[in-house]
Amino acid sequence: MMRLRVSIHPVTGFISVVWVLTSLYMGYVLSAFVLSLILTMLLVMSKGVKEVVNLLKLYTWLVIPPFIILTIMYTPLEALDMSIRLLTIALVFTNVLQLITPLELTYTLMRLRIPATASLAIPMVIRLSEYMGYIVNEALIALRGRGLRRRKLLMSLPIPLVVHTIKSSTQLAEALTQKTFRNVNLVLGKPKVGLTDTLIYLYIVLMTLKYLLFKYV
């Protein structure tokens, strides 16, 4: 199935996260939640329904235990409020990180005078976390295949992972040197503000105006 390549400007991502956290702090939970849903829709367009549904399933398990505990401790309404806040934060962070192109984030960080190595390392760590999950799974299967179970399995797991990480980091460093990533114009694309960014800004501006009107007029 064809998928649209949807991404957002790193600055848009940063503003979205700050705006959502501020809104939650000020008590405008619904507006913040709606923005996180808009970002989720963009992620669906970019990655496909299946991947996002799996993510949402994971977040459901993140939200259910606090909801139950808070319902017992307080009221169901307060529990719902807290659960939505938790879900909003989780969604906005994940969506923003997934929607920003790593090289565009690198470019933006370098514009902020962060050294090139660190600028590249940050997006790479974010993106490689998914790959590391895959590697952990592969190592687990391999160790089970030689008869390791339970405690022994967990105790042995870090060994092949550490060795693999050291080996692959060397290979990665060599590859990056070959690509001469310090030459920004050669490798990185300058991020552009697109339609998705405009829509997000429009929503943020409208909602902020609404807050201000309610508060001061």
Add this chain to the structure above:
Amino acid sequence: MAFKYVEVVSLAKIELIDVWYKDILKGINLRVNEGVVALVGPNGAGKTTILKVMVKALKPDRGSVVIPEKVGSSWQNPYYSFTKPTVLEEFLEYLGSVEEVEEFLGSYGLKHLLNRYTFKLSVGQARLVSILLAVVWGPEALVIDEPTNGLSLRERYAVSRLLRSIKIPVVMASHDLDFILMTSDYVYVVNDGHIVCEGNTLDVFYSDVLQHIGFPEPEVVRVGKELGLRLRSVDEVKS
């Protein structure tokens, strides 16, 4: 029918009955009783997924899986199986004494690897050690993914001999036709999540099924056809 695993303690065999997994496996039926069985097919056909179902690493959406309690496995990256600095230490864990390890490795012609560092072994040597580690703990069946990736010709022969000498049923996934012809007794041809053909290795290789899914004709078969000869399997020779 919902999915269920059936654990068979005493019977060393693997059986997949109408197994479905996402859009990767589409009703796989497969049965392994003995010998070396190969899953052959192009990249992305679903071979590795079938193996992962066999070792319970993936849970199918539908169907039944009959597997022994203990299934050994060796995967594409053999280095993930290592947890000790030397080959000797890896096997000491299971065999108890240095003499026993020497004898065990010697029986497979790998005694020279005894004191080598595991993570510094060549890919071929690591593959051999990884397969032996999957065998040494006494599983009732063995599953191997792409056993010839990155191996030299000599190492391929060594892996083939090793797999032939193992006394438990072996299931391997590969697209290396020459290696399959050399090693396996029975072949399942996998394409796009379906088993499109199965049978004695030679019968499958002499049919044109493999050419239909994009494989070239194996060199030995081509030369045999040109000379008007047909290879015979061990079973055929015996009968």
